[in-house]
Amino acid sequence: MKQGLGTQLRHLIELLDGAVQQSYVDAGLDYRPRYTPVMRALAQQQSATIGELAELAGITQPxxxxxxxxxxxxxxxxxxxxxxxxxxxxxxxxxQGAALLPQLQACWKATKRAADSLDADLPFPLSDCLAQAITVLEQRPFGERIRAATKKVRPTP
Structure with missing residues (x-):
């Protein structure tokens, strides 16, 4: 049985985040992968509001x-x-966060090289596919697609 899109995406995230988390452990760091977008944003910009961080990091405000x-x-x-x-x-x-940056940046470079290796092993780069999917979903959100699909499967009275 083919797994659904959500199940596949969760599994992909587990595979990627688990390996990245282990790379931090191997480097002797107590650090979560979910912190990286915020750390990267603050490494480039000294300070920011939560809203600015969300925009810079490409994550939601919550x-x-x-x-x-x-x-x-x-x-x-x-x-x-x-x-x-x-x-x-x-x-x-x-x-403490600023002192951690050099070690994190070394880990990020290794992660980037690993991601490039993954892209090279696939028939099409995963990073390109994800970027395209995000762009398409920003134009027509998945919720809208679900609502349209729901209308198609409802029996007509």
Whole structure:
């Protein structure tokens, strides 16, 4: 039986994230792969709001909020009120987070080389396929596609 798209994607993520997580362990780092988009964004830009981080990292604002909270708890980030009314929260790397960057960047380079190797072993690069799928889903979301498919299978009265 062929697995559904969601099951396949979850399994792919498990295979990729598990290996990346193990590479951090092998490097002696206590670090989660989910932190990488935020760390990369803050490595390029000294500080950012949660909304800016979400945009820079290519993740949703709720995901950015959750990730920042976890990273702050682990001492990787500093979060402080900013702006006249204090509602904006500015996020930046803590000294501990900044000190971790050189080791992380070495891991990221190895992960990039491994991803390039995976792309080369496939009949079409997975990274290109994923980028195309994201673009198409941004133009016509999957929820809209489900609703359209639901209308096609409902019996007519």
């Amino acid at each position: 995901a950015a909020t959750q990730t920042v909270a976890l990273m702050k708890k682990e001492g990787l980030l500093l979060v402080a009120a900013d702006g006249a009314d204090g509602r904006q929260r500015m996020v930046r790397l803590s000294p």
